[in-house]
Structure formats: C-alpha cells, structure tokens
Amino acid sequence: MSAEWPSRRSFLVASASALGGLVVGVRRAWPDEGRGTAPSAKDGTTFDPVQLTAFVRINPDNRVTIGARGLEIGQGVMTSLPMLIAEELDVAWSMVTVEQLGHGLEAGEGGRLRWRYGDQSAGGSTSVSDGWGDLRAAGAQGRWLLRQAAANRWGVDANVLSTREGVVRHPDGREATYGELASTASQLALPESPIPLKSPTEFRIVGTRVGTADARAIVTGRARYGIDATIPGALVAVIERCPWLDGTLRSFDDSAARAIPGVRHVVAIDGPAPGAMITHNIAAGVAVVADDTWAALRGRAALRVEWERSAWSADDSEALERAANEALSHAGTMARSDGDFAAARRSAAREHSARYTVPFLAHATMEPQNCTIALRPDGATVITSTQVPDDVNRLVSELTGLPRTAIEVQLTRAGGGFGRRLRNDFVCEAVKVAQATGKPIKLLWTREEDMTHDFYRPFGVHELRATVDAGRRVTGWSHRVAATSRKFRDPGKVRDPEWVGVCDPDAYPAGVVPNYESEVVTVPFGLPMGWWRGPLHTFGAFATESFIDELAHELGRDAVELRLELIGTASELAYRDHGGPKFEPARLAHVLREAAQRIGWGTASVAGRGKGIACHFTFGGYTAHAMEVSVARGEVTIHRCVCVTDVGQPVNLLGLEAQMMGGTIDGLSTALRLEVTVRDGRVVQRNFPSYRLMRMAQAPDVEVHVVPSTARPVGAGEMGVPSALPCLANAIYAATGKRVRRLPVGGQV
C-alpha cells in the first residue's frame, strides 16, 4: 500500500483536485467523459451533468450516474459496489446508470500519491467489506450535500428534511429533485464530523436482487475486456516461453519466423535468474511481433529455440508425491500446538488417521493473459485484465522510469481472475517488448502458455490424526501437511510464516479439541506458486472435512452431530488468518444444520444414491454444502446440491446467489477432474482437452440459501468453493463406500 488513502472527508476535494485544480463546486465534466455519450433531453438540449462527489454525477433530469471503482472479474462488484453508494445517496436503483471508473491514482498535497477512489484491487473477497465502510460513506456525503442545498434554498434546518428516491422533501409538502439541487449542492462544503449511515431496517437497495449492471453490454458483445483493447499502431506479440521449469534461453533461429508475411520483430525476453525470486515475468522467452495475431502465431510456430534446462528441469509429480509422503515422517514447522497431543495419543482409547492428497491447480481464466501498452517519452497507457491496477502502474513505472502519475492504467472487465491476475508478469513482458521494438504492443498469451506458465495452487499431502476416548469423544487432533511452499520464489511472501497458504492453524476444531497440533513440512519443487480462489481453504478443507466424515463413520457417530461437537459452543474464537480476527462457531453450526435440514439429512436415499455434507469458514464467511450423488460406470451424477451461506448482510442477493452457485460448481469441477502434473520438468496439461473443466451436462442446479443477517458483510467470491470438494467426496463415500483421499476424483470411482 504505497498510496495514501484519502479520508472520507476528502472524496469531494479529491475529485476537484484531480480535475486540474478546479475550485470545488464549479460545474465540471465527468472525468471519463468522451468515452461515453453526453446525456441529452428528448428535445436535443444537452445538459451539463453535475459532478457531485468523486463517485456520483447527477443530471438535471434526475438521472444518476454512479462510478464503479472495483475490478470486475466476475464477482459482481460493478453492481454491488454502486449499490452501496446508491443506498446511502437515497436514490432508486432504476435512476442509476453505472460506469466503470478509471484507476484513481493521483498526486495529493505535497506530491504524495493517493487513491482517489480508494482501493480498486480485487483479491481476498474484500471489495464488499471495504466498500461497506467507505462507499456507503461516499453515498451519504452526496445525500448530505443535496439535503443541505434544499435546506439553504428553503431557509430551513436540514434535519427536518427527508429524502426518498432522489427527492428531498419538507414536511409542509415542498420538494425538490436531486437534479434540481445538484448544482448548488456541489458547491457546499462537507461537515468535519462523520455523516450517520442508514440502519439496516432503512435499506431499500442493499439486500435486494439486482441484475448485473452492464449485462446488456455483455450479451451484445460490447463489454470491453483487456484482450479487446486497441491502441493505434499497436503490433501483436506472442511469446514462446521456456517449457522447462526455470530454464533459460540458449539460442534461437528466427529466420523462418521473420519470413512470415506480417512478422516485424523477434525479440528475446529474459526470464528470472534461475532460483531467484520471480519479481517480473515468469519465464525466459522469444517474442514474435507482427501486424496481426495470426502472423504472430505463425511466426512463433516457425521459431527454432534451444533452451538451457535448470536444476528444476527434472522435477516430476510422481516423485514429488513420494517425497511428500516421506516428508510426513519428519518434523516440520509447528503452526499451532495446544495441550499435549503426544500425551493424548498415549491415553487414547483409539485413534484414527488418514492422508489426503491435493494437486497443483491452474487458474485457467477464460480470458487468457494479455496486455496492451503504449510507451511514450512522457507517459504510458496500459490496458490489461488485472486484479491489481495499482501494482500494474507501479511495475510500469519501475521498468520505464516514468513517474506513476504519468502512467494511465485503463480498467476493463476481466474474463475471470481466480487469483491469477494478482500477478502482473504479462505486463512486464509487454513493457519489455515495447521497449525493445519502440512500438505500442498488444501482448497475447495462448491457452497453452497460460496453462504451462502459471502461478499454481500448491500441492500437498495432508495427514490427519484424531485421538478418541472411551466415550467416543475427540481428545486430540493433529493436522500435518507436506506441501510445496506457497512462499516459493514469491517476493510478496518472503516475510510470511512457513505455513502461509498451506496450513490454517486456527481452523476448527482448533480451540475446541484440547490437544491440537498443526504443522507444515515443506517439499521443494520448481513450480511457481500463487493464490488460487479461496487459496488456503480449497487446499485444506478437503482434508479436514473428509477426515471428520471418516472419523464419524469410524466411531459410529453422525457426521453432522460430530461436526457440531467439533465446532463447539464458544461465542467466538480468535482467528489470525485473513477473515479474522474472530471465528463465530454458532454461525458455522447454523449453516451446517440448515444444509442438513434442506438435504433431508438422516432420511434414507434411494438405492445407489448417497448424501454427503461439509462446512467451512472462509475469509469471514460461513458456508455448508450438502449433496446427493450416485456413481455409475465411473461417472458421478450430482442429483441434488445444497449450498447454505452466511456472509453477513447480503448486498446484492442475486449476485450473491450467483457467486455461491458458481463457486460450488468451480469446487465440483476441480474435485472431479482438475490437476496439473509435471513430468520431466514440464507441465503436462496444455489446454482444456487435458484440463477438463466441468461442462453443462454434468453441472447440477445449486440450491443456494442465504442466511439473513445484518452482520457486517464479507465478500462472496471465494466462500462457495472450499466445502464443495469434500462434500462431493463424502457423498461419493455414502453412495459407493469408496473413500476418495486423493483429488481429483478422476477415475477412482
């Protein structure tokens, strides 16, 4: 966080200073005007819209444009974040048009950088929880100004005035629309003290079902993604990257490539130094730069490249799995230790243990990575599908020496993120190619490059062990994992503990079982590691929730009842990782009970079918899944799929249900067939035929139930995934008696 966060008070000021030092209140155009069409009345009169605050523009005819600050990667923030503003502004959603805001980096007082719109990144499911604070406040500021403008006009105290759907009303019947008031309102100064926000009982937009704001643009093909960017004169670049982990470029022959009509340049791109942190691009390569994509692809196919292999270039998934299983016999780094697990083992009536293996995963965003860039002596324009525009800006500044405020990062929709676009290696490549050629560049990754050069979800083997007393109560719990380190060559993770991203020391039943240990053993491997949707949780929940299911069967106990015992009855427990600082067991117990009730837990399935259940706490959200499945000829059929979630106050119920539905299907897809393997130092999976995402025919309907709540909301982008994987495995066990301890399920059933 290198930019200064503008205070709530400064939203209005910020919007003015960004527009060339205009005095607050002077009528001014929307910063992005020129990209859209100017509003006009039916008679052809063009009105000047009034920029009320950094986020709100009001037209005289009372139409309201709200800026969407977030990066839309499919998580719905282009709709949900403007809803927060609209709620406190007190307009009807039907009055609102949403526009994507640009990257709001600007120089503030003393030249210090600040974010005009707050944090615009997308990661960790925090957009809604962040906006719950500052975006509601931004909306309330707008309402305060409009109400005060009416008070001034009528010579009354603002406190006697009410607002509703874009109209300010006096008890005596006088009223004025926001459109009538906007011009004078924009000239008022905001109070120093915070403006009170609505109570949940006053919500009219938050908690309702609102369709995707730019749905029409999407279904007509007009929505703009990074890959759709054009900059005049831009040449298309594609890169042949070293196929071996951490290899280097030895030599290349580009004579045939240069002979392809339309090929203009062939440029070598350095990769990271072998073994060094991956700070910029991910691999060495050779870029072919051409007039259009097809010429670039043909040119790349004609390259003859010799690579130098590295110390990692013999790495192999099968050897890794053996090494991880072997490593579990060694002590690792203890992440948490309560009581005395060794003593619990000595005094236990019985114990049960099992190992669970989870594979490397690729992100496989539907839109392959890309970056379009123009470098000029005095500035740069960058258009890319990213989750972190500020990092893009910083990286381009670092590589070019341009001041950060001279670099424009245009925000577009992104065709999925899932954590892949938290890294900007492709931006670095585009800069290097643009520098080498002196031309604007449109860099495109092909699917094969995307799948074989990713920052992968770690691989791990989990070993779970529980000790049980004579009364079949759990007395001790050990969760050990041998994993490829999430810290591996990641400069952003250097100072993190060894267990980051692979071990969740405060996950239930921690804090409930008196003798509890969690421990991580790192297994070296050459694949770059990254965040993958609900990272720690999609990695760990499969093991924990499968093991609890096994343990229940082993002990002859009900799987829901045992979970409730392990969740416990504390009002809250400390939780250190993202989503903390507290875990509220009752909320997890509630979603579990609700899922059980909805699937008909405890009632028999028809022959051949079985029911499974699982629950998990992810990033402050509580989710449970319950499913009924059958297996025939190796194919799993999901007959029913229930998902219950509590993410606090729902903002956009329709979008929230979509996230839980999509997250569930992502979890099922991943559990059934997805894994990345390495053979001879190269990633084996190259495209969708070998990385087999779920398709329509197998996707179940997902019965989503959202727990009503007025608790401070967390996001929803990642909470639907983790418990889906073990729930499926548990249901498969119930249907077939086959315990899946290794993902993906693949041909095991």
Place this chain on the structure above:
Amino acid sequence: MAIDFRLNGRAVSFAGDASMPLLWYLRDHAALTGTKFGCGVSACGACTVHVDGRASRSCSLPVRGVAGREVVTIEGLENEGTLHTVQAAWIAEDVPQCGYCQAGQIMAAVDLLRRTPNPTDAEIGAITNLCRCGTYPRIRKAIHRAADALAREGAR
C-alpha cells in the same frame, strides 16, 4: 484471391491469408471483438459464431472455409437495437459473471433453439461451451425462458 462472404448481413471481402482462422479475422480485421479467444483448439466454445445458421467454432475455421457463406457474430444478433430473445433471456436470468464466455454460449443456445425449440435439460447439455465461472444452471434457465418466449412469439 480475395475471400468473399457475408458478415452480419453485409458483404465483405478478405484479401489476406486465407488460412487465417475466422476468429482472428473477426477480432483483428473486422473489429468485432465480441467473439472471444479461449483455447484455439475448438475445446471451449468462447469463439462460437454462426456459419449459415449453425454454431461453429471460429478459432479453428479458416477464413477460406466461409467463402460464399453467411457469418453472424454476437454483434449481429440484435435486430435494429432490439435484443434477440435469447439475449433478453440471458439478462432476465442474470446469467453472466465474468461474461467472457457468454457470447459463445448465446450463439450456441440460439442454434440449439432453432433446431430443438423446446429442449430438455439433457438436450441443453449438448452445449459443450465452457464457463469457468460456473453459470451453467442460469444458462439452462435462460434457455428454457427463451424457449417459452419463442414459442409465445411463434403462436402470435
């Protein structure tokens, strides 16, 4: 030799490399970027367009293969500013998440409904376009909704 065909109702002629996949012609030369690149090997369907009314994966179809034929992309589905019934159903069911695959999904659905006006879930399952966001259940609903609407339109 130039390749002549019709694109969204207009006659076009392409004098470039006839082996160029239609996808790259559309995106790079016709400025029609609604058709998306996803895999390049006909596996994901993000690039689905209609060739003589049938859903076709444009990433693996050379331009020469559409000589003399009628190509319609997502941009050509609207009729004078009025959404196609399937597009309207997509909005009504709030299908898109990231939205990247949806142009291809819609083109596939329009073709399916032309051949199978009242499809069952199993028949909808014949659409093999990938959606990484997992919007499949809402796609199914939108196709059923569009089928109902088209039946009503046909009955009028």
